[in-house]
Amino acid sequence: MGNVKELNHPLITHKLAILRDKNTGTKEFRELIGELAMLLCFEALSDVKLEDVEIETPIEKYKTGKFDESKYAFIPILRAGLGMLDGVLSVVPNAKVGHIGMYRDEETFKPVNYFFKVPKDIENKTVILLDPMLATGGSCNDAIDLLKEKGVKNIKFLCIIAAPEGIEEVNKKNSDIPIYCAHIDNHLNKNKYICPGLGDAGDRIFGTK
Ligand code: PRP
Ligand code: URA
Numbered sequence: 001m002g003n004v005k006e007l008n009h010p011l012i013t014h015k016l017a018i019l020r021d022k023n024t025g026t027k028e029f030r031e032l033i034g035e036l037a038m039l040l041c042f043e044a045l046s047d048v049k050l051e052d053v054e055i056e057t058p059i060e061k062y063k064t065g066k067f068d069e070s071k072y073a074f075i076p077i078l079r080a081g082l083g084m085l086d087g088v089l090s091v092v093p094n095a096k097v098g099h100i101g102m103y104r105d106e107e108t109f110k111p112v113n114y115f116f117k118v119p120k121d122i123e124n125k126t127v128i129l130l131d132p133m134l135a136t137g138g139s140c141n142d143a144i145d146l147l148k149e150k151g152v153k154n155i156k157f158l159c160i161i162a163a164p165e166g167i168e169e170v171n172k173k174n175s176d177i178p179i180y181c182a183h184i185d186n187h188l189n190k191n192k193y194i195c196p197g198l199g200d201a202g203d204r205i206f207g208t209k
Helices: 010-020 026-044 080-091 138-149 164-173 201-206
Strands: 004-006 051-056 061-066 072-078 099-104 111-117 126-130 154-162 179-184
Touching: 010 026, 010 154, 010 179, 026 080, 026 126, 026 154, 026 179, 026 201, 072 080, 072 138, 080 126, 080 154, 080 201, 099 138, 111 138, 126 138, 138 154, 138 164, 154 164, 164 179
Parallel strands: 004 179, 072 099, 072 126, 126 154, 154 179
Antiparallel strands: 051 061, 099 111
16 A cells, blocks of 8 residues: 555554543543654664674673664644654654644645754754654645755654555655554544544644543
């Protein structure tokens, strides 16, 4: 299904089952979003180019590889994307962080942008865009467009749940951007919520409803 990579592992299914359950509380929900984000980050960064280095272990010299973490920027789409930030930073702690504020209009389902702040020199970094939910794809596409306008050339999008409709929309408008998700769900309902999904990710992460 186009430029998308779905994590396929029984432990992911197990964690998603707890995450989706309407009886799972805010604390556990937030922890699981963080863990899944960390696992997605491992997959998305499997193409990192290492530079040759020689280090010295307490036993002997050793030729190995390292990379410059500051060449990466994590950019959560507010609010729900913030829930993924600690998880990805636990993998690449020296990455830079930006923020894109967006909410979906409840009637039109179109994204409204209200905040944009990214690290300097962003055009020379690989941006890892974070949002747990890819529903219609509008928010993701708009965030990608804002980043491309700033000259960003390398973008990857990480989400927990993706709807086929959203994947198709992002693949159509931004076919160069790889999507990494923990699961591709069935479809969107008439309110453009993902089915079976997990409900409103932002409300469940922050306990606002
Ligand atoms: C949710 C979600 C995405 C967007 C996905 O945000 O976190 O940003 O909807 O929908 P789309 O693919 O149809 O654009 P929401 O608007 O609920 O804002 P919030 O994160 O502030 O709760
Ligand atoms: N945003 C959410 O938080 N959940 C959905 O199912 C769709 C959009």
